Amino acid sequence: xxxxxxxxxxxxxxxxxxxxxxxxxxxxxxxxxxxxxxxxxxxxxxxxxxxxxxxxxxxxxxxxxxxxxxxxxxxxxxxxxxxxxxxxxxxxxxxxxxxxxxxxxxxxxxxxxxxxxxxxxxxxxxxxxxxxxxxxxxxxxxxxxxxxxxxxxxxxxxxxxxxxxxxxxxxxxxxxxxxxxxxxxxxxxxxxxxxxxxxxxxxxxxxxx
Numbered sequence: 650x651x652x653x654x655x656x657x658x659x660x661x662x663x664x665x666x667x668x669x670x671x672x673x674x675x676x677x678x679x680x681x682x683x684x685x686x687x688x689x690x691x692x693x694x695x696x697x698x699x700x701x702x703x704x705x706x707x708x709x710x711x712x713x714x715x716x717x718x719x720x721x722x723x724x725x726x727x728x729x730x731x732x733x734x735x736x737x738x739x740x741x742x743x744x745x746x747x748x749x750x751x752x753x754x755x756x757x758x759x760x761x762x763x764x765x766x767x768x769x770x771x772x773x774x775x776x777x778x779x780x781x782x783x784x785x786x787x788x789x790x791x792x793x794x795x796x797x798x799x800x801x802x803x804x805x806x807x808x809x810x811x812x813x814x815x816x817x818x819x820x821x822x823x824x825x826x827x828x829x830x831x832x833x834x835x836x837x838x839x840x841x842x843x844x845x846x847x848x849x850x851x852x853x854x855x856x857x858x
Contacts, residue, residue, distance in 0.1 A: 654737065654757035654777045657688040657715045658804065662826025663854055664739075664759075665847070666719060666808070667702075668693045669836035675702035676709050681840050682833065683714055685847035686855075691739055691828070693719035694726060700733045707734025715757065724750045731756060739780060739828075743767040748774040759806065763787060765798055772803050780828060783809035789822035796823030813853045820857040827854070 665682045667675065670692060679690050692702045699718065706716040717737020718730040727738055727750040738751040743762040751758035752775040760771045761782040768779050781787050781795070784807035796805060807819050808828030816827060833846050 652757060652777055653715060654689070654759075658778070658826060660688050661686050661851065661854070662804075662806075662858065663687055663850065664689045664691055664806065664808075664826070664828040665833055666691045666693065666828055666830045667696070667834050668719070668830060669696050670702055670834070671696075671836075672698050672701040672705055675705050677840055678834060678843055679706050679709065679714075679716075681844040682847040683710070685844060686851040687714075687847060689715045689717070689737065691717050691719040691737065694722075694730075695720050700729055703730060703735045704733040707736075717757070721747060723747070727751050727754065727756070741782065743771050745770060745774040748776050761808070765795060768795065768799060768803075768805075772800060776803075778804035778806050778825070781805055781807045781824070782828075784819070785810045789815075789818040789824075792819055792824055793822035813849055816850075816853050817857060820854075 665687045692699050715736050717735045719739040721738050721740050724746055731754045737757045740747050740760045743760055748758040748760050757777045759778045759780050760776050761780040762768045762771050771779050804825035806826050807824050811827045812832040834843050
């Protein structure tokens, strides 16, 4: 059966990262980005009461949007995210045990990695995609070199400093999609600004794909 991550990522190859979001605003902000076309939303665990936000979002969207956690750094956190209703685990660095636990629980896993060795190891552990992080250290030229030696079916997703100004260069280099942080949402942004950001980013990636 097709991985649900693959299904949503094929619809829109963007991950909306709502770092710093409060549970009280999570649903309204997520509604805005989903209305613009995003189908994958991540709440980093270093956000205030992140598991509560994930629980709210999982209840709000059900099977229609993939809700997950970012900045996952332990196996115990994987279990906590699953219990909150999250379906996606994103890590800041390469940790095979976290990927394996996520897959054991039926969750999608996108570990962060930077070197060819790390990326290959995460693929061997069952990663659904690999987050190229920090993208500030992996220029489009680096992504092109990585793409040339990695399995073509493994999605590479640059994260960190991605915006409408550099998405085309990464896409042409072989990136398959993007994680969107501050270009999409910053704590305190009004809903209309988040929606405007989302619309611009979605329009940009639609032109590329």
